[in-house]
Amino acid sequence: MIGADVLALAHGIVGLATARNLTLATAESCTGGLVAAALTAIEGSSAAFDRGFVTYSNQAKQDLLGVSARSLDEHGAVSEVVAREMAEGARMRAGVDFAVSITGIAGPGGGSETKPVGLVHFALAGPKGVTHRAERFGAIGRDAVRAASVRVALELFEAAIKAEPGL
Incomplete structure (x- = not known):
């Protein structure tokens, strides 16, 4: 599942982060640790990559990342709010410069009219705050x-x- 193109991207990220003395962490749900796997496949990645949190269940999101039960109840695990809380929680708990989070519906089941299969929310927490991005990949498998x-x-x-x- 981790192709040569993704490994090349991961290699570049590890090199850039190491050169700039930046540290990284991941908070993953639907990817189950694949981003961490891509980064740690790179020799020397320990200079930049600190840890990955695989928080597949709502309870894990709460326990490990500090996602609020209220956010989960009101917005659901697959939401901008939860993605942001996941990224912030990972960055704070790991004490890193940047943390990325992923929460989505990979399928083939689990989707709904408002949250279809293929909907994935991402957030990145860094020194300047948290950014969000949502993708609708569709039912591509x-x-x-x-x-x-x-x-x-x-x-x-x-x-x-x-x-x-400048960090």
Whole structure:
């Protein structure tokens, strides 16, 4: 599931983060640790990558990342609010410069009219706050949604690192 193109992207991120003395963490739900796997596949990644939180259940999101029960109840796990709380919680708990979060519906089941299969929310927490991005990949298959989500998360890291050269 981690192709050569994704590994090349991860390699660039590890190199940039290491050169700029930046640290990274992940908070993953529907990807189940695949972003962390891509980063740690790179030799020397421990200089930049601190840890990954795989928080598949709502309880894990609360226990490990500090996501509020109220946010989960009011917005659901697959939401901008929860993605933001996941990223903030990962950054705070890991004490890193940047943390990315992913929460979505990979399928093939689990979707609804308002939250269809293929909907994924991403957030990136950094020194300048938290940004959000949502993607609707569609019902392209579980593996394809997860693979596309890994790429988006890595692209978020890459853009954030490039935008923070002075850290």
